[in-house]
Amino acid sequence: MKNSVPIKDAWQHCPRCGRPAETKGEQPFECDVCGYFHYFSPCTAVAALIVDESGKMLFIVRGKDPGRGKLGLPGGFVDPDESAELALQREVMEELQLSAGAVEYLASFPNQYAYCGVIIPVTDLFFVVEVHNFDGMSAQPGEVDGWTFLPVESVSAESLAFDTHQRALQQYRRWTGLVDGTESNGVE
């Protein structure tokens, strides 16, 4: 995220009246000319934890920054007027040509996403997603460079593009009883 600035610092003008922003960097943004008010609330992103019949989890190799070349869970941003569940099914289809079945909520974590020199706050929502048929998988050009199935316990934090995905894997290990801590029954 070097050379990137938080979105509240990147706003140079009021988006409603065009007046140069005098309160740059403040949250919320408030225009003292037209009175426009804006909260820099997080965007919503979704990610899918998908395991095959042998219990290995599906990871994509990211085809673009942030985290190009690193592993990530399939997913993406929720569109306006779209539910998180539908966004999940759409992204899994777009990225890998897979049909997502039943969806079960797992956890959420706050993330930051640096893109085009601007850092935006994101809420990452994680779901366990059923996929019954992995035939015909295909990586979305420009977005996904490939995919791999790995035992959940073997995935290192360094290999993942996002810290939130690592936290979701930890939560999944507890959820499935792969590590101690199931009795805590909660998010860290």
Ligand SMILES: [Zn+2]
């Ligand atoms: Zn204004």
